[in-house]
Amino acid sequence: MAHRPVHNLFLLFLFIQISNSYSSNATSSIHCIASERQALLDFKDGVEDPTGRLSSWVGEDCCNWRGLTCDEITHHITRLDIHNPDPLNDDDDFPYNQGSLLGKVSPSLQKLKHLKYLDLSGNYFGNSSIPVFIGYFKHLRYLNLSATGFIGNIPPELGNLSRLHYLDLYSPTYGLYLDDAQWLSGLSSLLYLDMSRVDFSGLSDWLPILNMLPVIREIHLYDCSLEIIPKSLSHINFTSLSVLDLSNNYFNTTIPEFLYDIISLEHLDLSWDAFVGPVSAAIGNMTSLKYLGMSGMKIEGSLRRVMRSLCNLQTLHLTHSLEGHNLAELKEMFNGCIKDSLEELHVGDNAFAVPFPDWIGDLKHLKVLDLSSNRLYGPIPASIGKLSYLQILQLPFNEFNESISESLGQLQELIDLNLGINNFNTILTEEHFANLTNLKKLNLQESSLQLRFDAKWIPPFQLEVIQMRSCQLGPKFPPWLRTQEKATFLDMSYAGIVDSIPDWFWNVTSHVDTLYLNNNEISGKLPRSPKFQLNADVVIDMSSNHFEGELPYFPSNVVELYLWNNSFTGPIPPSINEKMPKLAYLSFAQNNFSGHLPESLCNLTELVVLDLSENHLIGEILDCWERAQGIKFLNLAGNNLFGGFPRSIGSLKSLQLLDLSNNYLSGELPEISMNLTELHTLDLSRNRFTGRIPIWLGESLPEMKILNLRLNQFVGAIPSQMANFTNLHVLDLSNNHLSGTIPRSFGNLEGMKKTASERGGGGEFDDSTSKELVMTMWLVTKGRYYAYDKLLSLLTFMDLSMNNLSGRIPNKLMDLSGMNTLNLSGNHLIGEITERIGLLQLLETLDLSRNKLSGPIPLNLSSLNFLHHLNLSNNNLSGRIPTGGQLNTLLDPSIYEGNPNLCGVPLLRSCPGDEPSQQNKSRTVDGQEGDQDDTLDEILLHVFVILGFLTGFWAVSSILILNRTWRITFFRFTDTVYDKIYVITVVNINKIKRILSHKGLIKN
Incomplete structure (x- = not known):
């Protein structure tokens, strides 16, 4: 459950007594009422019971059935408790647990008129409302309908339950709402109320009504869409209230003064309620407070003195509420008695830009310290060792950049240590962990830490969660891991390990259900049957290493398996569905697997991702995909597959990305579009498909964002229906045999009128569980092939080049204002280049070469400030080449060659009326020897500047060769710089030649 405080001791004692009072006597003979027994059987018949929790409901005496209690004298059923013992599930896509009873609540249950205790919680009676007849169980004292999937308005008949002590209607799926709170006033005996995530929006009288409940002790209204809270109450009736949870609502006002008058409160949570303004000094009167939640508020004014008298306060939440304050203010606040009581302090996400404060070491009873997501810097000081009771230390997402005191190793009670996402750039040794005997969770990921332990060191702890992504653990495999026999989660990715896996490691993984060893340089073969946790779903990521040999037999409970970018060989096991029937995410990309695709892949009914790209697979693509209806990501690119396009792919209703590029597929595309309503990325490039581009591509794929049909043998006209792709932002139809005109309707491609931020990205695989599953697509930009993966979502691209378009x-193509790349080269296009091309303000690449375009080059081409690559060669353009703006940096004459009627810079062809420059005139007149010396100096200056720049440029670039992600991003930028350097070099060499020729040092 998302946020439900623990019940106080009074309620626990009370309900234990109620439970005991009506518990059945195993030794006595009690016979239930026949009509009530039949009512229970009718209920049982109306629900599914996947785990058999109602299996004991057989025989004549229902008083002995599980979950039932009868009165010893009257034999009436007084207790019905069939709650689901499994943890609640807050996932809206799967709103119930595997152990839930499913179905409807039979109206026959209204015959149980003597019920005092009813608990149906954790089951799923979705798409039905709370039965009205429950409001007529006049003896009811305990009612729990939490997380039952009920929807609709809560029936006001529940207000008849005047004897009710406990009411829980928590609705994790937000299905219940309240249109009138008046009935709550009838619950005169109520001690405990939880209506969290019930929609109260629009109600203004909810609090005065609750104030009428004379003995209420706990109120939980977390995330109820509350907007209105009164500024005052004429009378405070909450004399017994000990718990008030109003968190995650929308009050957007100051804290009402009357809240400070409820001095019986022990637990007050106002977090994330949009409260603003100062905290009143009256809060000092709430001396009973043990828990205070004020996270997410905009607290104004000082906190130095207002809380100093809260001598019983144990837990304080001030996350994201103290921006503009500083930790020095809290120091004075903690000088009072609160210093001796405080056990939990949460002050994360407050932008504190100071070193770790030494005074925190004076909070001697602190058990939980959360300073995460601030801007703390410097070292972790020795004062941390004073917190001898500390159990949880959260310091991630800061800017720590120095050492960590070895006194950290003295925190014997520490269970959870999180130093991740920092920049310590220091070394941890055995001393930092010397006495951490209770440590269970260790998170050092992305912290720039090096771990240097003696090879014989035996840690004092047994870790369950080990997160050390991007720490320096290598080059050898860490021997201390050998002792960690209870680990269930292990992340050693990007850890600099250059070694083989020792045999003992597979004893450690026998308890592990999540393993990340990706992006190291681990070599060798895996054991034939690696050991992992048997009682949980297993996730394994060993991608980007140097593993070799045939695929081992992984356990049958593996659900995610990532082995891409290794050197595995051999065939994909033909019985893979039998060996790993639960596989949902499978990536074997960039290996050396060979042979045919086994048909058993289609029998992986849980499959969501299948990536077998860049291997040596042969044969035809399977045509049995209708069995694997859950697939969202299918990538078979870069193999040796042949044959036609499988029709069964058209049955994959959930398919989002399909990549069959760089194979030997042929034939026409079949009519398969009816069910592909989720498909947004399709790459069929570099194959041998023939025929026309089907009209259904534009008519039946509403989500299409990226379409690549490059390098095939498609013929005929481009279907105008492709303009229906309102989200399309990458279109490559180049290198085919397409004819006809460019459809005017392409000007309606809405996705190309937006920037990447306006589109919200695009083309990425929409599944947060996936690990770096991004399709790589080869596109031509700036005259070169580039591999795009994650950057695809940022690109707005159209390439229709190398066809027979006329x-x-x-x-209207100029309306596509978000365009980065436009390539129409190698066609038979005629007419002038429109002046409207200046509207493409984000254009980086424009290639119109090898056409039959005529007329002048538009002057406003110079206004395209992002233009890095331009090619207008081999057309019939005429007139002066425009100058100014970005065009002054595009000085390669080859981009204009093949246009005999063009003139001006950078061509060595003057336009009519041009005058020789004054500089050339003076050089013609003056032929002194001294000018030769000036010329040589100028030559040397140009040469050394160019060489110096190139040397520095490639020095930086060589460093980035080791990092693939940086390399792709960086070289996109540096390629532009390279183009400019090349052009400048050519221009200056030509200039030098002209100078030398003028001086007679060389001949033309």
């Missing part, structure tokens, strides 16, 4: 370039 006619004019549609003016």
